[in-house]
Amino acid sequence: xxxxxxxxxxxxxxxxxxxxxxxxxxxxxxxxxxxxxxxxxxxxxxxxxxxxxxxxxxxxxxxxxxxxxxxxxxxxxxxxxxxxxxxxxxxxxxxxxxxxxxxxxxxxxxxxxxxxxxxxxxxxxxxxxxxxxxxxxxxxxxxxxxxxxxxxxxxxxxxxxxxxxxxxxxxxxxxxxxxxxxxxxxxxxxxxxxxxxxxxxxxxxxxxxxxxxxxxxxxxxxxxxxxxxxxxxxxxxxxxxxxxxxxxxxxxxxxxxxxxxxxxxxxxxxxxxxxxxxxxxxxxxxxxxxxxxxxxxxxxxxxxxxxxxxxxxxxxxxxxxxxxxxxxxxxxx
Ligand code: FES
Ligand SMILES: [Fe+2]
Numbered sequence: 001x002x003x004x005x006x007x008x009x010x011x012x013x014x015x016x017x018x019x020x021x022x023x024x025x026x027x028x029x030x031x032x033x034x035x036x037x038x039x040x041x042x043x044x045x046x047x048x049x050x051x052x053x054x055x056x057x058x059x060x061x062x063x064x065x066x067x068x069x070x071x072x073x074x075x076x077x078x079x080x081x082x083x084x085x086x087x088x089x090x091x092x093x094x095x096x097x098x099x100x101x102x103x104x105x106x107x108x109x110x111x112x113x114x115x116x117x118x119x120x121x122x123x124x125x126x127x128x129x130x131x132x133x134x135x136x137x138x139x140x141x142x143x144x145x146x147x148x149x150x151x152x153x154x155x156x157x158x159x160x161x162x163x164x165x166x167x168x169x170x171x172x173x174x175x176x177x178x179x180x181x182x183x184x185x186x187x188x189x190x191x192x193x194x195x196x197x198x199x200x201x202x203x204x205x206x207x208x209x210x211x212x213x214x215x216x217x218x219x220x221x222x223x224x225x226x227x228x229x230x231x232x233x234x235x236x237x238x239x240x241x242x243x244x245x246x247x248x249x250x251x252x253x254x255x256x257x258x259x260x261x262x263x264x265x266x267x268x269x270x271x272x273x274x275x276x277x278x279x280x281x282x283x284x285x286x287x288x289x290x291x292x293x294x295x296x297x298x299x300x301x302x303x304x305x306x307x308x309x310x311x312x313x314x315x316x317x318x319x320x321x322x323x324x325x326x327x328x329x330x331x332x333x
Pocket of ligand 2: 151157158161162284288
């Protein structure tokens, strides 16, 4: 069961440079492209004629042309051309989904289009902020998207899963303060004179740091880890801010799409550091996805699960998702 009335990250805006992009979201195949008006568009990836995936066809002047009999559909899914006849039947319509680009990301609305309010697109403005540098990349995970959210909200695993990048016994032990603001959950951990995790030591050149880390959740699948760090006791000295985004969008019940990126506000022109950060975040994400896939493949819903103190933020996020789902069911009733 998915929450439909919400914006989901479904790609990078630059993905559309390739033409037709096929991607399954919440068990529904979508084809995305840039329409004749230059705006992103998404249709159900199924020709209303004989159900051939539209993504198998081609883009013809901002319209999708089906690979089988050449029917064409515009950005709203309206059929504009049938090569074998002049009349266009009323039912010659492909389902269209609201699709918008913000901050270099594509967001699709999978529910009632009437309820699609662009103002509710999650704020990922750090990805295009002039005082930050970083980049997003895509990964696929064979897990329920909620396991990805759990993973980002629970940094206690870093010591065991990420020995070469973000390991930190101090972070594992830190007791979080949980802050809730509407549907946003924030788990704040404060570390003093912490031995720098290897990746931060390489990035900052400091063996020890004071660090505040916020693991943030925003429905439906948005997480971000905001870090502020500086030399121990030296907030006036070299300091840094880092934002690591993890955007999880359900593909099916047990698989998801992941977009991740790390944005920093220091050494903006250091290309070598950018390459290092990207490679290390990728390694970290591979490790996260690997451990989550192990949990997913062993998952038996008839077994109860144990919750630890560290799961508080994840449990709150689950509760918010369940409330949103209940509200949506009430709307449909
Ligand atoms: S199946 Fe698409 S035009 Fe016939
Ligand atoms: Fe991790």
